[in-house]
Amino acid sequence: MHQSFGAALIDGKGFAARLLARLNHDVQLLEKETGTVPGLAVVLVGEDPASTIYVASKRRQTVAAGMRSFEHRLPTTVTESELLALIASLNENPSVHGILVQLPLPAHLSAGVVIDAIDPDKDVDGFHVANAGRLATGQEGLVPCTPLGCLMLLKEQLLDLAGLNAVVIGKSNIVGKPMAQLLMAENCTVTVAHSRTRDLAQLCRMADILVVAAGRPGLVRGDWIKPGATVIDVGINRVEETAGRPVIVGDVAIEEAGHARAITPVPGGVGPMTIACLLANTVTAFRRQQQIGS
């Protein structure tokens, strides 16, 4: 980054490493208390290369945090009723406290039907309709990992978010919508923008907190960012470098964002928080199932 770049770079990688170390410590205490450790079951259908890498990384980090990892690999030809039967057995398995079905699923399987078959109290991705409803109504539930990670980073930076203007770009069920709900729960004044939003640049200039989850490289330019704003860049975009080597960039033109108060780099910002929050959710689910306070 340029020498005159004034914004602090938010170290999601470091935060996630500290969170994982704390979870590892908690798991050891929980094992002493209960004689058992949290277990996370991950279901992978097919051999999508990106999904295979994510699942391997989740398994590695689950084990590193001292938890049990159950991996179920199913062929692309699996039927919906076979997959639902597996989920029903995981729902009943007392050693499994969290269940995650890696998305996307092959086209003949309905992600909505499959996710909603998971016991909501084991739905560590927080995608079940019951958990979306709990979040929207301020009830205790499991919160989607990426927005949960974003909120942790924001609270570390700003401590109290109450009264701040927050703009969230993106309204997906897994990032934008739950992010907006979490910010509302912190008493921010929240605006959710999307591809049909008029004058997005002007809207962003009002934001004390700007969360960008559009999947559009360089969408947010420097002059869209209010001086002193805190910017969370959720985007992960693979673009071709001029030398022909692909690089990962976010949705914000970060080199133009030096007047922000703080910004997450891509990579190394939000990305590492997602798996750490998945494991945090697994510990939370375990505690609730074992009726242990936090």
Ligand code: NAP
């Ligand atoms: P998504 O389902 O494709 O949703 C994208 C959202 O952005 C939609 O609401 C869309 O609006 C909006 N949008 C698209 N182009 C826009 C534009 N030009 N101006 C304003 N809004 C625009 O994506 P997602 O799953 O939420 O993911 C978003 C990004 O976050 C992706 O880059 C993804 O890879 C990344 N991501 C990162 C993590 C992580 O761990 N860091 C986790 C999940 C996702 P409409 O609703 O109007 O179409």
